[in-house]
Amino acid sequence: MNVNKDMTIGEVLRAKPEAAGVLMSFGMGCMGCPSAQGETIEEAAMVHGLDVNTILEALNK
Numbered sequence: 001m002n003v004n005k006d007m008t009i010g011e012v013l014r015a016k017p018e019a020a021g022v023l024m025s026f027g028m029g030c031m032g033c034p035s036a037q038g039e040t041i042e043e044a045a046m047v048h049g050l051d052v053n054t055i056l057e058a059l060n061k
Contacts, residue, residue: 003059005042005052009033012041012059022058026050 001015012019013036023029028048033039041059045052 003041003056005045005056006040008036008038008040009044010037016059019059023055025058026055028055 003012003016003019009023023044026048028044028050036044039047041055042052045055
């Protein structure tokens with residue numbers, strides 16, 4: 001499954017539990033955040049000041 005910027009963090013974690021480690025490596029402790037269920041990867045990247053494409057590349061390795 002390829003992760004895209006419009007997927008919510010919750011969707012990604014349900015489909016790819018190993019994504020938690022990738023997100024944490026970027027300083028995104030999103031797993032415990034209540035907004036993770038509705039926040040997209042792109043939105044989370046913006047909140048954390050990160051490049052969404054870099055995160056997507058890591059998530060899709």
